[in-house]
Amino acid sequence: MSIDYQKLADLLFPQVTDTPETLESRFPARSLPEGAKVTRFAPSPTGFVHFGGLFPVMVGERLAHQSGGVFYLRIEDTDGRREIPGAAEALITTLSQYGIHFDEGAILGSDGKITDVGHYGPYKQSLRSPIYHVYAKQLVAAGLAYPCFSTEEELEAIHNTDKKAEIKSMDWENQATARREEMLARRSFTMEQVEAELAAGHPFVLRLLADGDGEKKLTFTDLVRGKLDMPVNDEDFVLLKSDGIPTYHFAHAVDDHLMGTTHVIRGEEWLPSLPKHLQLFRYLGFKAPKYMHISQIMRLDENGSKKKLSKRDMGANLNDYASMGYCADAVAEYVLTLLNSNYEEWRTANPTLPYTEFPFNIKKMSASGCLFDFNKLNDVSKNVLSRMTADRMYETATAWAATYDRELYDHLTRDPAYAKSIFAIGRGGKKPRKDFTVLRDVKPYLDFFYDDLFTVKDALPEGTDSADVAATFAAFKATYDPADDMNTWFDKVKAIATDLGYAADMKAYKADPTAYRGSVADISAYLRLAVTGRQNAPDLYTVMQLLGRQRTFARLDAFPL
RNA sequence: GGCCCCAUAGUCAAGCGGCUAAGACGUCGCCCUCUCACGGCGAAGGCGUGGGUUCGAUUCCCGCUGGGGUCACCA
Numbered sequence: 011m012s013i014d015y016q017k018l019a020d021l022l023f024p025q026v027t028d029t030p031e032t033l034e035s036r037f038p039a040r041s042l043p044e045g046a047k048v049t050r051f052a053p054s055p056t057g058f059v060h061f062g063g064l065f066p067v068m069v070g071e072r073l074a075h076q077s078g079g080v081f082y083l084r085i086e087d088t089d090g091r092r093e094i095p096g097a098a099e100a101l102i103t104t105l106s107q108y109g110i111h112f113d114e115g116a117i118l119g120s121d122g123k124i125t126d127v128g129h130y131g132p133y134k135q136s137l138r139s140p141i142y143h144v145y146a147k148q149l150v151a152a153g154l155a156y157p158c159f160s161t162e163e164e165l166e167a168i169h170n171t172d173k174k175a176e177i178k179s180m181d182w183e184n185q186a187t188a189r190r191e192e193m194l195a196r197r198s199f200t201m202e203q204v205e206a207e208l209a210a211g212h213p214f215v216l217r218l219l220a221d222g223d224g225e226k227k228l229t230f231t232d233l234v235r236g237k238l239d240m241p242v243n244d245e246d247f248v249l250l251k252s253d254g255i256p257t258y259h260f261a262h263a264v265d266d267h268l269m270g271t272t273h274v275i276r277g278e279e280w281l282p283s284l285p286k287h288l289q290l291f292r293y294l295g296f297k298a299p300k301y302m303h304i305s306q307i308m309r310l311d312e313n314g315s316k317k318k319l320s321k322r323d324m325g326a327n328l329n330d331y332a333s334m335g336y337c338a339d340a341v342a343e344y345v346l347t348l349l350n351s352n353y354e355e356w357r358t359a360n361p362t363l364p365y366t367e368f369p370f371n372i373k374k375m376s377a378s379g380c381l382f383d384f385n386k387l388n389d390v391s392k393n394v395l396s397r398m399t400a401d402r403m404y405e406t407a408t409a410w411a412a413t414y415d416r417e418l419y420d421h422l423t424r425d426p427a428y429a430k431s432i433f434a435i436g437r438g439g440k441k442p443r444k445d446f447t448v449l450r451d452v453k454p455y456l457d458f459f460y461d462d463l464f465t466v467k468d469a470l471p472e473g474t475d476s477a478d479v480a481a482t483f484a485a486f487k488a489t490y491d492p493a494d495d496m497n498t499w500f501d502k503v504k505a506i507a508t509d510l511g512y513a514a515d516m517k518a519y520k521a522d523p524t525a526y527r528g529s530v531a532d533i534s535a536y537l538r539l540a541v542t543g544r545q546n547a548p549d550l551y552t553v554m555q556l557l558g559r560q561r562t563f564a565r566l567d568a569f570p571l
Numbered sequence: 572g573g574c575c576c577c578a579u580a581g582u583c584a585a586g587c588g589g590c591u592a593a594g595a596c597g598u599c600g601c602c603c604u605c606u607c608a609c610g611g612c613g614a615a616g617g618c619g620u621g622g623g624u625u626c627g628a629u630u631c632c633c634g635c636u637g638g639g640g641u642c643a644c645c646a
Binding site: 052053054056086088089091092158182183185186189213215224235238239240241245247248250251252253255257258259277278279280281282283284303305306308310316317318347348351352354355358376377378379380381382383385386387388389390396436439440441442443444445500503504507516529530531532533534535537538544545546547548549550551 | 572573574575576577578581582583584585594595596597604605606607610638639640641642643644646
């Protein structure tokens with residue numbers, strides 16, 4: 011049976027008049043400096059940004075911007091059934107909070123609507139049908155693709171593929187044979203049959219005519235995994251769905267070629283379909299981009315086995331991190347530590363540089379999947395917060411509190427200078443205090459600096475003689491001078507200790523605790539509890555400096571004995 | 572089940588034929604110290620398994636085991 015493929019192409023795509031050549035001239039190759047990488051983030055608007063999604067995003071962003079290239083955003087909205095209205099906008103907003111900015115693509119305008127920026131658009135796949143159809147027609151005309159009029163129901167009866175649960179229990183051997191036979195059957199048809207189906211108004215999908223021998227292997231080099239062997243594609247997979255919208259595979263080939271993507275960075279779940287893509291690029295006459303398949307982030311389930319971090323898991327939604335109190339920089343740094351094994355080393359050597367200064371290196375990427383580790387994230391977050399200047403910490407905390415803790419926000423903004431001086435405690439030196447793991451820790455840490463938030467949380471140590479406490483307060487009030495420096499201040503506290511029969515010297519006290527009523531540590535504890543309401547707080551001298559004499563004394567007076 | 576990927580401590584990881592097998596997080600001790608937070612010192616804990624190749628394997632090859640992915644008109 012011989013078919014006039016050009017005639018078939020005209021029959022299937024009568025509306026297509028453009029040719030691949032006209033498209034090539036409409037989207038010319040980019041003129042970029044040698045070595046510049048063009049990468050993209052290509053999400054489908056089906057929900058929030060997944061934490062795991064941040065990995066390819068950051069790799070793409072770093073590679074592009076580090077090389078003087080282009081990082082663009084393309085929206086893969088080819089599945090109307092799964093699309094969630096507003097998801098694309100939300101995706102962009104979330105990423106911008108993470109400092110991820112796109113040079114071109116479907117970008118959010120000031121009106122909150124998505125608009126195209128750049129010369130390779132449209133950047134929403136649903137708007138690119140005419141483009142895909144040009145190449146679809148070309149493939150049909152070349153005898154490399156064909157229409158299939160089987161309905162979804164018919165195929166499902168054979169494949170039984172629409173439910174994961176069924177896949178697990180089905181008979182694989184028979185399934186494979188049935189599929190092969192079905193595929194062969196669909197390949198043979200006559201022009202008359204096609205004409206009749208079209209005349210009857212029956213929809214069709216366009217399938218690629220696979221020429222590969224599934225027994226043969228293809229060797230391919232992935233930039234993070236090295237050489238890989240995969241079977242050559244032998245499957246007539248779908249290029250265009252019955253609504254004329256392309257599948258991921260087809261859109262990927264056409265778009266990444268036309269848009270000049272040099273490096274495709276995606277999750278490793280795409281590895282098995284790589285042979286399809288390579289075959290498509292070959293059929294289309296396109297040069298394939300370089301690929302980087304990134305390992306999935308996992309979590310530990312109840313049984314101790316690894317599971318893909320999925321939608322419902324804690325930490326899956328990127329938006330959750332803000333509400334948990336992690337700032338975007340912390341999350342980004344954590345991702346970087348997982349992405350490049352030498353990142354932490356670099357950070358230690360360069361504590362103050364922004365992470366964008368880090369020389370990101372593909373060779374330092376690991377091919378094995380890793381487990382999400384809150385301990386590590388916490389540590390990174392704690393360091394990120396501790397490295398900030400007081401001003402920066404103030405801004406970060408205030409911005410966070412604006413949406414997550416109005417009460418804190420009101421207090422911080424009431425007197426910014428005061429708030430900044432609180433944040434300045436133990437900050438800025440070589441060994442800064444690390445009081446905050448997340449921004450949620452801010453309020454409980456500094457509440458005692460505000461009279462209306464102050465409460466006595468802790469109790470005096472067991473067995474404390476309240477007469478000693480009262481005597482301590484009286485003596486302290488009699489001698490305290492805000493003009494004293496820290497040493498003078500502490501000498502006075504020691505003097506109080508001595509007068510009350512407490513040890514002024516800790517070493518002496520430890521050597522013979524029975525010789526004293528207590529130690530200067532106890533005296534400090536009395537004062538600390540009254541002034542801060544707790545047994546643990548930053549340096550008392552500084553706290554009193556910030557509170558001032560009047561408020562300090564008021565708290566000593568108000569302390570219940 | 573087929574195909575594919577992965578495999579160094581609880582976690583992330585250096586290592587790329589010869590090392591007492593780095594480092595970080597976590598855990599536990601000790602020190603510093605007015606408490607806390609820092610900081611310092613130290614400890615426990617690892618090359619999944621069986622074959623090769625080699626004078627010598629964590630490192631190279633194969634099998635096994637384990638984990639993960641994938642097999643749609645979803646991406």
